[in-house]
Amino acid sequence: QVQLVESGGGLVQAGGSLRLSCVASGRTASSLAIGWFRQAPGKERECVVGIDFSGTDTYVADSVKGRFTISRDNAKNTVYLQMDRLKSEDTAVYSCAGDLGLSTVVLQRSRYWGQGTQVTVSS
Secondary structure (H helix, E strand, O other): OOEEEEEOOEEEEOOOOEEEEEEEEOOOHHHOEEEEEEEOOOOOOEEEEEEOOOOOOEEEOOOOOOOEEEEEEOOOOEEEEEEOOOOHHHOEEEEEEEEOOOOOOOHHHOOEEOOOEEEEEEO
């Protein structure tokens, strides 16, 4: 059984930074491709970044390119989302999701999802 748990959300001023963590547990945790998704009220869920199990292939959405970075530490079964130069439009619930064998561009097909963490950017 795979579980994903996010942490690190909160309130930050525009222009600031936050780092989110997604800790995976379960026998296959270090083999998962992981993506970070966000959903704001009234908007569709968007995959903002993704990373393959080895960390060599990443995906970054155009909306966050140059500001968000994904990385992973497989020794800790943790994937990080570093968010810099935050904008008010980045306000959303951020969730991580993962699965085996998915490429970074189809992570919305993941079977395993975390509960999400709220990120609020004040202007």
